[in-house]
Amino acid sequence: MAKSRFEYVKQFELEDPLLPHCWIVIRLDGKGFTRFSELHNFKKPNDEQALRLMNRCAVEVLEAFPDIRIAFGESDEYSFVFSKTCKIYGRRSSKLVSLVTSCFSGNYVRWWPEHFPSQPLLCTPIFDGRAVCYPTDHILRHYLAWRQADTHINNQYNTCFWALVHSGKSRTEAQDHLKGTQTAYKNELLFSEFGIKYGLLPVMFRKGSVVTRSRRQKTVKHAEDGTAVQREGGEVTVTHEDIIDDAFWETRPDILM
Amino acid sequence: MAKSRFEYVKQFELEDPLLPHCWIVIRLDGKGFTRFSELHNFKKPNDEQALRLMNRCAVEVLEAFPDIRIAFGESDEYSFVFSKTCKIYGRRSSKLVSLVTSCFSGNYVRWWPEHFPSQPLLCTPIFDGRAVCYPTDHILRHYLAWRQADTHINNQYNTCFWALVHSGKSRTEAQDHLKGTQTAYKNELLFSEFGIKYGLLPVMFRKGSVVTRSRRQKTVKHAEDGTAVQREGGEVTVTHEDIIDDAFWETRPDILM
């Protein structure tokens, strides 16, 4: 097709490929979700429906991008792990970050009414995204362990914090009460003051959500051109397993393969 | 709050700041929109409602990011120009790309029913995004001119192509017919064969859409923390002006200021 004399401006687009043979993690975080969750009356410390909506979006992302091996989500964040050998979009960072963020964001709005039938969406949720490379399987596992450990730390703190607030303390008082306390103290506080056995809280709150594909063959739509391709890995499922210990990885050697 | 021993994985997140004092263009493109537009019965060569939905999303993006000075859209793409001196999010590329793409994508789904009341959304639209730096006002204007010239070139071609197809030609025949033809020929073809005066087609189809803020003061919500801030630039509006010639820029010196 015809070209204009302005065409030269294309040369300012610099490539941003990610290092080959590294695991690519695309992590999304909700922007201003403290305010978003208040505006939409999310339950505190955890809103089960909001978490299920996040998981639904993550499943859609895995359906759209067959190169994703595993995803992990908690609160308003989600990490998607692209295969270390994948060559999708030339491994261009902004391409991967934007597509995953776009897919997640669109699905969040699309499936909102199904998860919040009586709560209209009052503003548009926004997520930021970033790409991080991890050079070895070992360090990738540490990344995922970091997020799952963080889930526990945050959830335990938030469970205490909101129990104190719901019991009548101000937010500042609750904060001061918890400042510098250890895990054991918090568990004891929950049990002795509020009758909450931390270990009996829903596993999704304590462990976050793990999205993987079953190991059966399945025909999936390929993200890049929409044609049907035969891929390893089948049904996308959400669990709340421990991914810090070796056990999970020993039963699922295909994920890091 | 407590930290886990996995914390070290954070150091793999490398910064990606864009060069200071350059105009930052974030350009979004619909992914697989040929198929998306067929699936949702978009009119060819231009679907006015689909374009208005794109414009609506662009307006939302400008409302959310006060540092955007001007945006230009055509077909399934949109370019957003951040002020050359803005320091938002440390000018980190992936942050800006992902936030703008997320905001646009979520709004596309959110406002779909208003623009397509009788056409349900059948799949989630996805956009990719990229960041490009332009070092001077002059080159930035060339970038915008490039996109608007492209709008004209594409629209003229597509108008001919779909007129031929609607008149009974196959897509391959229409393509062959137009191969290598010049502007004058295409205009003549449209008029003599189909009675279409190109210059009388809707200006939005021919010139694309230009989104700017009026120059009045207005209180807008700041994107980063949701607090209300007093900013220059008021009501966000969509026009279809020529932004290639000097005239536009002479009446709006504030945009490049």
Add this chain to the structure above:
Amino acid sequence: MAKSRFEYVKQFELEDPLLPHCWIVIRLDGKGFTRFSELHNFKKPNDEQALRLMNRCAVEVLEAFPDIRIAFGESDEYSFVFSKTCKIYGRRSSKLVSLVTSCFSGNYVRWWPEHFPSQPLLCTPIFDGRAVCYPTDHILRHYLAWRQADTHINNQYNTCFWALVHSGKSRTEAQDHLKGTQTAYKNELLFSEFGIKYGLLPVMFRKGSVVTRSRRQKTVKHAEDGTAVQREGGEVTVTHEDIIDDAFWETRPDILM
């Protein structure tokens, strides 16, 4: 020629092009030159021969790289400014940084005996290099002004410092004496205590060194392939002009052209 099965490792070499249409500054700094200068008995605060050797190396760099428009040096550092439109080596950052650093370093050793006939070179001098992009002529001039202002600030301080030390003070006493003092005080100190009129010190010490090409045509060797090419700009010369004020730039409009 034959290829080995290991060839795939080439794909790990990522491109690092610098933004088009920006001025490229390659700045070199001596590594550990405090020690290097003591080891080789450089005069304090300024060693004229050492500065002339630096200038000689800079001239060689300009002879080798016709795309360099101007260079500025002081103490153990030198900045080389490549034309904003130059396309040499695809504007790859590491290519430019390494070639300029290599050329400078090799020449430093090569021309050492000519500048220090009675002082053998006792260790190999090392320079580090970096590339910085400046988007406009205005900001590039500020960069050069920054370096020349820095030359003055450092030289004035060092002249005072070494005058105090040579007069019998310890280094710590000299430092304490100068801490927080202003320009006027330092000038007064030099004159009243040591009879030094700052403005009469050699201009090379006060203003640094400016390397440019005369505007006459000249045949120079091109860096990339060694063939002789006709280039604008002729004899490379070293001056010590003021490059902060407009005057210099008004008489040399070709530099930023």
Add this chain to the structure above:
Amino acid sequence: MAKSRFEYVKQFELEDPLLPHCWIVIRLDGKGFTRFSELHNFKKPNDEQALRLMNRCAVEVLEAFPDIRIAFGESDEYSFVFSKTCKIYGRRSSKLVSLVTSCFSGNYVRWWPEHFPSQPLLCTPIFDGRAVCYPTDHILRHYLAWRQADTHINNQYNTCFWALVHSGKSRTEAQDHLKGTQTAYKNELLFSEFGIKYGLLPVMFRKGSVVTRSRRQKTVKHAEDGTAVQREGGEVTVTHEDIIDDAFWETRPDILM
């Protein structure tokens, strides 16, 4: 010390850290060495003194940068492998590339007279440098194997080429003769036509040069600040071992540790 109003230009210096936990290879290549070697009458296909000078420079680089684990050189190129966990200079790419290139270049000139006592240096040798990250030990070994395989391929070809040229063929005839020939043919050609047993050529020509540290403790000067520090790894030595097979790596597990 005082600051000028131009100080803001520092913010244009963007960081360029290399991914943590990856092996960093800095590879240098001679620029225009075909011409440089002719100008200085290097013997063809291999000049032993020129190679020994390259090795001398590599040894100096390893002495200056204790974080380098191994280096490999052939012809006018040298690769230096920094430890995957090293944090030197924040792993900044341009810093590492420029320092290694500078150190090598300066030493090349410095030690020239020792290796070429009767051949004056007629122009300044220049090297370019680049940094490449390799995420695993396995791929790093493939990188080094690639260079050593390349040494063999080049040397065999060049030995044939120069034997033909020295026997009276023109360069073009020699090239045409060798075009598309296999390893076995070239070995046969060397033996039957020129009486050269390829396997008996000096091992340095066939295998290149491998620079490592002995495993004994030794006090070395640290590159960054010149202070003496106790480091693992002792005397730097040059060998011409095979580094493609496992044997080398099994006897030297410390290199990749």
